[in-house]
Amino acid sequence: MELDDDRSPAAWLTLRELDQAECCAKGSAFRAFKRIETQWTQGRDYQVLHHDDDRAAIARWREAGRIYASTVNLLLLSPPLARAVRDQMRRMTTDPAE
Template identity: 45%
Template sequence: MQPIVHANTDTLSLRQLDELNALPKGTSFRLFRRCEQHLEEGRDFFYLPADEHKALINDLKASGQIYATTVNLVLLTRTGYARMQQITRGAS
């Protein structure tokens, strides 16, 4: 799986996380929303609003790296993904 490089950091989109974990569409988004308060923006994830990152979002849609329905983009870093896994395991 090809990471998306943002701010000199390898990241994965929520679609890529769904595919990586063989989860139905939207599962990683729901998990992210549950964990978001415990994650640090800029370290664990990047939030890219559509009005500021339209070209990037359109390019990623065209490449299939994000869902075609994506408006604002969330990209998770390795630490953010690991943190989400840790949080969801603890909540189970």
């Protein structure tokens, strides 16, 4: 799977990496992403690798230890979106209504 821009796939982040970076429980980054998803564009800001079409690519991310063992479909976030998700995670930690 090639990403739709010139950025290296290694620069893109996974939900597991964001959960770990913020010392949050599994699912925290996903919930934060869902709250701001409509402000971002799939294909440019994030990629979804589907288990039917991208099984080998997902396996490589799993082997690298960058995703949860239970990941079925992989969500990859561009560096700008990853920063926005981390900011949202922090807001959710300090203000549960956020």
